[in-house]
């Protein structure tokens with residue numbers, strides 16, 4: 001079944017002269033890595049094709065690659081591939097529905113079926129691992145630039161091969177990618193680099209995190225605090241794991257105040273939290289999810305539920 005899907009996807013890509021590749025808003029290295037890795041693999045096989053990366057360039061990920069200029073006309077008779085995105089509302093960039101054919105490649109739990117051709121593998125560590133398997137199954141050449149992109153996404157989504165989503169297939173994909181020439185040390189440095197502002201905010205978080213006896217922890221970052229440390233909500237997402245090694249910790253949440261909503265970033269080591277996220281306009285993985293709260297009352301409700309989940313875990 002899967003092998004057939006992999007052949008179908010590559011066969012479909014082969015039929016289009018124009019391919020536009022999307023991924024989710026507020027991208028992480030897996031989103032950009034799978035998107036850009038797939039582009040390089042397509043161009044290596046079909047140098048004459050027009051392949052574009054859609055969405056906003058994320059400053060913090062510009063070291064990986066920048067996005068292309070995509071216009072509404074580009075979608076005329078084009079194929080759109082959407083990587084790492086569970087539902088259409090989270091697609092970065094307009095125009096996917098104008099494309100002739102849409103392919104979805106993703107490892108998130110299914111939120112919405114979309115596209116003419118879907119390949120969803122929730123067992124895969126990352127969409128980058130899936131793109132690697134797509135190339136492998138079709139016997140495609142992987143240029144070094146693509147290997148770097150895919151490796152970056154695998155490393156980031158597995159927390160350096162430490163999260164439970166890391167499987168034998170993850171290691172074997174990553175191992176194969178190391179056969180290509182790219183600077184792994186530089187990549188790790190770029191993925192890890194922090195700023196003084198973020199470092200100071202981390203100090204604040206470490207001294208203000210609240211922990212319950214059930215092993216639930218919460219951090220509240222108001223706009224005022226973010227402004228004081230000169231860090232944006234998006235940038236603050238980089239330190240969401242900064243106390244994950246705390247003894248007895250089961251799950252934790254960051255409530256980060258934005259202009260119109262309070263961003264909810266949840267992580268877990270014990271109870272599954274994606275259902276809780278789904279109850280509050282969010283979703284994600286069992287151990288890493290995001291949601292939204294309309295006000296501080298709702299954050300209390302969320303934390304109470306998280307604490308209950310920890311109690312039973």
Ligand SMILES: [Mn+2]
Pocket residue numbers: 030031084107125126127157
């Ligand atoms: Mn991912």
